[in-house]
Amino acid sequence: MKHIPFSLLILVTITIFLSSCKNEDKIIGYLDYEPRIVVEGSIENGQPAMVALSWSAPFNQKMDTAFLLDHVIRSAKVSVSNGKETEVLALGAFWNYLPPYIYYGTELKGEVGESYQLTIEYQNKIIRSETSIPEPTPLLSYSFIKENPSDTTGYIRIVFKNTSDLYYQVATRVYEKESVYTPSLYGNFRADQFKKDEIVTLQVSKAPVLYPEMQIATYFREGDIIYLKFRTMPKHGYDFWCSWQNEIVNGQNPVFPSTSSLESNIQGSIGIWCGYGSYIYRLDTK
Secondary structure (H helix, E strand, O other): OOOEOHHHOOOOOOOOEEOOOOOOOOOOOEOOEOOOEEEEEEEEEOOEEEEEEEEOEOOOOOOOHHHHHHOEOOOOEEEEEOOOOEEEOEEEEOOOOOOOEEEEEEEEEEOOOOEEEEEEEEOOEEEEEEEEOOOOOOEEEEEEEOOOOOOOEEEEEEEEEOOOOOEEEEEEEEOOOOOOOEEEEEEEEEHHHOOOOOEEEEEEEOOOEOOOOOEOOOOEEOOOEEEEEEEEEOHHHHHHHHHHHHHHHHHOOOOOOOOOOOOOOOEOOEEEEEEEEEEEEEEEOO
């Protein structure tokens, strides 16, 4: 049966508010369905690790805030190591994120070229994964483009030099309207699609927003401030996000609905642990 990972509905924010957890995690149970632990973890250059844990659920369950909170895992031991240092992540509340409970680091920051091992200990289970942070590629330019001067909507045009040998992703966040970065529509692509050192120009369309309200518009609005994240990632990140994108697109198709689980690089569970080489840009469409 297909797994729906709730922590992957929206992505991790950066603002951290400390909180304590006094209640034990609930044991989730369904008839004829065995829930699995879902991992969403990332580490970027210059940033600490962030990991969200939850239980999966059958795809036909009605989802609301209470249901999401029931599936959060808040009493695991989560640690990240670079082979020389190991940090046990703390649990905090990210109030712009739902579910709001995230394990986060403070001391071990991501470095380009380094590998990072994730270990999760929970209910007599040990879950592991490994990733690395590739060299980031900067943008040469980025701009808001309208088809006609009278339009109030448009898309983003980016230009970059293809210096990576791996995979790219474009993600956006609209200031004061969205609290998390969402990969843009068809915003995952391979470096080998282009010639080495080729100057590449791409159109960036807005991705559908899943929660709290489904918004399927693929354009940006004039007047918004948009934060643009351009990052490189290893193959396991590309495989995961391509499958995530297929879920989003096919989930809106009543004829050929989504029926498969997401790609994963988690040993003993499902989800993603990925390192990213990132640059962040601010675009004022005014």
